[in-house]
Amino acid sequence: MNAKTKDNTLHNTLVYIRQHWQLYVFFLGPALILTIIFKYIPMGGILIAFQKYNPFRGILGSEWVGLKYFEQFLSSPDFMQYLLNTLKLSVYGLLWGFPIPIILALLLNRITSSKIKQKIQLVLYMPNFISVIVLCGMVRILLSVTGPFNMFLGTNINFLTIPAAFRPIYIISGIWQGAGWASIMYTAALSNASNELKEAAQIDGANIWQQIKAVEWPAIKDMVVIQFILQAGNIMSIGFEKAYALQSDMNLASSEIIATYVYKKGLLNGDYSYSTAVGLFNTIINVILLIAVNKVVEKLNDGQGL
Amino acid sequence: MEKTLTVKKSEFARASMGDKIFLLIGYILLGLFVVAIIGPVVYIVIASFMDPITLQNKGIVFDISKWTTTAYERVMSNSQIWIGFGNAVLYSVLFSVISVFITLLCAYPMSRDDFKGKKIFNTIFIITMFFGGGLIPTYLLISNMGLLDSMWAIILPNAFSVWNMIIARTYYKGVPNELREAADVDGANELVFFFKILLPVCTPLIAVLVLWQFVGMWNSYFDAMIYLNSAEKQPLQLVLRAILIQNEPDPGMIADMQSTAQRAQLAELLKYATIIVSSLPLIVMYPFFQKYFDSGIMIGSVKG
Numbered sequence: 001m002n003a004k005t006k007d008n009t010l011h012n013t014l015v016y017i018r019q020h021w022q023l024y025v026f027f028l029g030p031a032l033i034l035t036i037i038f039k040y041i042p043m044g045g046i047l048i049a050f051q052k053y054n055p056f057r058g059i060l061g062s063e064w065v066g067l068k069y070f071e072q073f074l075s076s077p078d079f080m081q082y083l084l085n086t087l088k089l090s091v092y093g094l095l096w097g098f099p100i101p102i103i104l105a106l107l108l109n110r111i112t113s114s115k116i117k118q119k120i121q122l123v124l125y126m127p128n129f130i131s132v133i134v135l136c137g138m139v140r141i142l143l144s145v146t147g148p149f150n151m152f153l154g155t156n157i158n159f160l161t162i163p164a165a166f167r168p169i170y171i172i173s174g175i176w177q178g179a180g181w182a183s184i185m186y187t188a189a190l191s192n193a194s195n196e197l198k199e200a201a202q203i204d205g206a207n208i209w210q211q212i213k214a215v216e217w218p219a220i221k222d223m224v225v226i227q228f229i230l231q232a233g234n235i236m237s238i239g240f241e242k243a244y245a246l247q248s249d250m251n252l253a254s255s256e257i258i259a260t261y262v263y264k265k266g267l268l269n270g271d272y273s274y275s276t277a278v279g280l281f282n283t284i285i286n287v288i289l290l291i292a293v294n295k296v297v298e299k300l301n302d303g304q305g306l
Numbered sequence: 307m308e309k310t311l312t313v314k315k316s317e318f319a320r321a322s323m324g325d326k327i328f329l330l331i332g333y334i335l336l337g338l339f340v341v342a343i344i345g346p347v348v349y350i351v352i353a354s355f356m357d358p359i360t361l362q363n364k365g366i367v368f369d370i371s372k373w374t375t376t377a378y379e380r381v382m383s384n385s386q387i388w389i390g391f392g393n394a395v396l397y398s399v400l401f402s403v404i405s406v407f408i409t410l411l412c413a414y415p416m417s418r419d420d421f422k423g424k425k426i427f428n429t430i431f432i433i434t435m436f437f438g439g440g441l442i443p444t445y446l447l448i449s450n451m452g453l454l455d456s457m458w459a460i461i462l463p464n465a466f467s468v469w470n471m472i473i474a475r476t477y478y479k480g481v482p483n484e485l486r487e488a489a490d491v492d493g494a495n496e497l498v499f500f501f502k503i504l505l506p507v508c509t510p511l512i513a514v515l516v517l518w519q520f521v522g523m524w525n526s527y528f529d530a531m532i533y534l535n536s537a538e539k540q541p542l543q544l545v546l547r548a549i550l551i552q553n554e555p556d557p558g559m560i561a562d563m564q565s566t567a568q569r570a571q572l573a574e575l576l577k578y579a580t581i582i583v584s585s586l587p588l589i590v591m592y593p594f595f596q597k598y599f600d601s602g603i604m605i606g607s608v609k610g
Binding site: 028044106130133138140244279 | 349350361420421423427434436440444447462495496527546547577578
């Protein structure tokens with residue numbers, strides 16, 4: 001009987017596919033082909049992390065070396081430094097940067113004139129449209145030896161050559177650029193919050209702090225939790241572009257992160273296998289983090305993951 | 307909406323003393339943040355009009371009579387900037403159109419309850435959000451495909467966005483079922499239904515996705531840096547990188563200066579004008595899209 005129902009479902013599926021072939025060919029087709037070529041084939045390419053890859057011999061002809069490259073970088077103090085740099089940059093960035101959009105949204109929600117509110121929003125969102133290169137160019141100008149910041153302090157410090165200055169520069173410029181934009185979703189959630197509740201709270205004589213606790217915070221709480229968890233799950237995937245654009249030969253002690261290291265080792269030095277191994281290691285930590293994070297979300301969200 | 311506004315308007319006046327202080331501190335903080343955003347931008351704008359020597363020695367001077375537009379003339383007459391600009395427009399338009407089209411197409415079957423194989427395809431797509439080959443295997447693939455130094459190397463690999471597909475799928479699910487049923491009665495096939503009935507009611511979704519993808523491509527530089535080598539294929543961000551980050555402007559921009567010191571000063575001045583000229587198009591355009599942001603964010607915050 002089991003075999004027969006199986007037969008039947010197979011038959012039904014075939015009939016369905018024949019009737020709806022357009023869905024598979026026209027609609028799904030392009031996305032599936034791009035995904036297989038550009039996402040799945042490179043996954044196969046990970047094999048070179050376990051080889052002494054020779055571009056002329058290809059994957060099939062290169063010599064297998066097992067975990068040699070993993071042992072090599074895991075025992076290298078330089079690599080540990082870069083791993084630590086990556087973690088510090090994103091963890092500090094998250095801790096400093098996360099609360100600010102929420103505060104901005106709560107403040108915006110207290111602006112009574114919608115015209116003024118709109119103008120402020122226009123300014124707050126603007127930096128999001130500046131490119132990474134221009135942002136880093138501005139940072140370099142403002143902090144240059146003869147720039148306005150040094151002029152203000154009456155000093156001649158070249159901030160971009162000081163390793164200790166790299167993380168604050170990176171994080172503050174990130175807040176400058178992204179906090180306003182990140183506040184949009186909280187602002188949207190707050191504008192959906194019940195005004196009647198707020199009015200009732202006001203009539204009851206609740207002060208602003210009590211109103212925030214009783215009305216506004218509940219309206220955004222879920223979003224705050226989900227956002228925090230999502231960002232926490234992404235701490236290993238911190239981007240290449242900005243760190244690279246803020247690097248100088250002098251601040252590498254804190255500015256070299258895994259993404260920039262993989263680029264330099266792999267594409268500039270041609271150590272394909274070694275840097276693929278490093279990249280794979282990074283991806284695996286990231287996947288573990290994401291799975292852990294998803295488990296936390298499931299717990300908080302009545303069994304529903306992301 | 308009107309009513310709530312009038313209630314809100316009297317809020318500050320009706321507030322108690324403690325609340326007034328609370329609000330005042332809040333407004334000041336918000337004001338400081340706004341000033342912190344505008345400040346650097348204003349500095350760059352003013353500095354871009356100044357004589358480099360004065361700027362270096364005295365900082366900003368508000369004496370408009372001494373301002374010059376030399377930097378802008380040099381930037382605007384530089385061919386590299388214009389080539390980069392043209393390339394950025396080409397890549398960003400192609401990328402956003404192709405990407406959004408493929409994503410919208412794919413989201414349609416994925417939004418249908420009766421679509422057979424949905425679970426398998428969903429898994430295939432979702433895996434790529436968390437796991438990938440990484441930089442080197444992708445680079446080797448592009449290189450083996452003969453796509454090095456071709457614009458398709460920066461357009462195709464990321465053209466399909468799983469995240470955007472999930473957003474579009476969720477959006478489709480919110481489209482009333484009556485539309486679908488009406489189309490079935492007419493005997494419309496899938497393609498006709500999709501283009502004639504579904505897409506026209508998804509304008510906010512399409513606007514938001516196009517905007518995201520366009521801005522994303524316009525502002526990025528990494529893929530172009532590793533895949534495009536020819537000078538005539540460089541997008542704007544790479545031209546900017548040479549001027550702003552590497553301090554290596556196109557020699558033609560500063561070659562007529564006599565001394566090295568003069569050339570260095572001019573190169574500094576060019577940075578300000580370059581920042582303004584290159585950032586202006588998006589910053590001028592973005593307020594026109596602002597009305598889509600709220601709906602876009604709401605779309606984006608809905609989980610698939």
